[in-house]
Amino acid sequence: MLAGGSDEEAAEVExxxxxxxxxxxxxxxxxxxxxxxxxxxxxxKKIDISIHDEGDVVDRGxxxxxxxxxxxxxxxxxxxxxxxxxxxxxxxxxxRGGTTIRMVKRLNKLRWLESPLRLS
Amino acid sequence: xxxDFEQNGHHGQRGATLECxxxxxxxxxxxxxxxxxxxxxxxxFEKALDSAIAAPHPIxxxxxxTRYIDSTGLHxxxxxxxxxxxxxxxxxxxxxxxxVFELTSVDRTIPLYATVAEALSRICPASTSxxxxxx
Numbered sequence: 505m506l507a508g509g510s511d512e513e514a515a516e517v518e519x520x521x522x523x524x525x526x527x528x529x530x531x532x533x534x535x536x537x538x539x540x541x542x543x544x545x546x547x548x549k550k551i552d553i554s555i556h557d558e559g560d561v562v563d564r565g566x567x568x569x570x571x572x573x574x575x576x577x578x579x580x581x582x583x584x585x586x587x588x589x590x591x592x593x594x595x596x597x598x599x600r601g602g603t604t605i606r607m608v609k610r611l612n613k614l615r616w617l618e619s620p621l622r623l624s
Numbered sequence: 625x626x627x628d629f630e631q632n633g634h635h636g637q638r639g640a641t642l643e644c645x646x647x648x649x650x651x652x653x654x655x656x657x658x659x660x661x662x663x664x665x666x667x668x669f670e671k672a673l674d675s676a677i678a679a680p681h682p683i684x685x686x687x688x689x690t691r692y693i694d695s696t697g698l699h700x701x702x703x704x705x706x707x708x709x710x711x712x713x714x715x716x717x718x719x720x721x722x723x724v725f726e727l728t729s730v731d732r733t734i735p736l737y738a739t740v741a742e743a744l745s746r747i748c749p750a751s752t753s754x755x756x757x758x759x
Contacts, residue, residue: 519692522694582728
């Protein structure tokens with residue numbers, strides 16, 4: 505796995521990244537092609553991913569739902585919220601529009617090491 | 625019983641690969657899904673489910689060889705369940721896939737089983753052990 509995390513964490517990072525990219529393709533670019541920038545970094549404790557698009561302003565706003573909508577809408581962004589430790593959305597990100605979604609995921613191994621209930 | 629097979633090997637629009645192989649075991653349709661289910665390959669998954677829905681059998685989707693499924697794939701699966709008059713179940717999920725199904729509450733609509741054999745024994749009790757072992 506990247507950055508010393510587990511295979512499961514790698515799969516979760518792949519999934520949330522894919523969901524945000526798909527969201528940009530389907531909503532910001534409405535299924536058309538458009539530029540995307542992905543910045544990924546890690547500091548040994550967490551993985552930080554930012555995805556920038558230059559697409560349209562989403563009419564209904566953009567947020568990470570804390571509960572599942574009854575009609576199963578926004579399931580992808582709901583998953584993003586559940587599988588990461590922090591998500592922030594900058595929308596629009598400049599005068600031309602566009603969106604940045606930044607996700608931070610802490611590595612599970614470090615959660616265990618930092619736990620006050622750790623056994624000696 | 626000799627299983628019937630229908631195989632659909634496909635590449636999605638952007639190179640992602642998904643293969644769906646359909647097998648009929650007794651009175652159950654089993655769809656073996658190999659690869660990644662995402663926006664590009666979801667139509668392949670949908671086509672396999674549509675074909676299975678045409679038969680009056682419960683459907684078991686075998687995800688043992690599925691490396692990735694996103695919200696598009698979950699949507700296709702739930703849509704199939706809504707259209708099908710019989711049970712639709714999922715089997716063989718990796719821990720990550722299982723967590724995704726549980727987080728999104730898909731498991732409330734699509735029951736999850738550890739293996740195809742277990743799903744067959746619950747959903748299609750008429751299936752024999754030899755048929756299950758070969759699935």
